[in-house]
Amino acid sequence: MKAIVSISRILVGVLFIFSGFIKLNDPVGFSYKLQEYFSEPVLDIPFLIPFALIIAILLVIFELVVGIMLLIGYAPKFTSWSLLVMIIFFTFLTFYSAYFNKVTDCGCFGDAIPLTPWESFYKDIVLLLLILIIFFNQKYINPIFPLKYHKWVVFVSFMACFAFCYHVLMHLPVFDFRPYKIGNNIPEKMKIPEGAEQAEVVYSWKFKVKGEEKIIKNNGAYPQVDGEFIGVETTQTGENAIAPIHDFVIEGEEGDITNEVLTADKVLLIVTYNLRATEKDGYKAVKSLSEEAMKKGYKVIGLTASGPEFQSELKKEFDLNFDFYQTDETALKTIVRSNPGFLTLNNGTITQKKHWFDASDIEL
Structure with a gap:
């Protein structure tokens, strides 16, 4: 039993x-996932949505530090109870998401390892069994350091987590696992990967021919059969292959300009998914960088999901000399974890991506 507990x-x-570190690398992204859970169609607790980022930060730091506490053998009773409560909550959440098909990706490992709701649930079941072994055999959790050092290890871990979190909030995630990372070509990522499994719908047509049931399978065309039609059933083989980038569309008054933007050799994108919630401290940098980019021949456009009224107000307030275009809000949140944020493109390839705080680091 001691060996089983150790394993x-x-x-x-x-x-x-x-898991904690992956989410701590991108707390803004994890907060978006929590907002999805808090929304009315899922858990129906929308009053928590404004606090999603704070909850995300506290939750992932606690998750990471409890993992460290377990490894070093610090406060085994508190650690065991914390693990048990967390895994019961996570298991309920993943089962609810999977059974009712509410959230398509639990966010357990951020964008690094996307899991389906059922995969997340099965993972949590395994974790629950392991944690129950630990919980009922706490006497085998022996410290690996002298006890006087444990508090310092935990304290340093907390401080390191908060420092790392502050860094990624004031800049951008250190590790970018999204399809919009630097070096990726957006048009290429908008294509379905080679070898991806294609979904195929099979129609099973049932007829009664000379007193016997006959089934004919095809891809949908009504069979020419000399008999009585009984019914049809459909089944799907394979999965629907989806391109890594499937919702990137730029639209303005003149229509869809996506291709025009992705084929230009010098583009500066100013991404602000929500103009009502945008950080207005960043617009001094927005104005300065956009004007410099225009002087150097860049095509400068703003991308937002907010309507024309908010666009006009912001342009007037900060005397901005570029136009905003409409893009899906989820896509903009995925592109850059900053509101506003900057990207430079060269024929659709992302060459630079920065938080507004680091606007001066962009090389034009």
């Missing part, structure tokens, strides 16, 4: 640290 302890501790 469980290592597996659970490492997984909690890994």
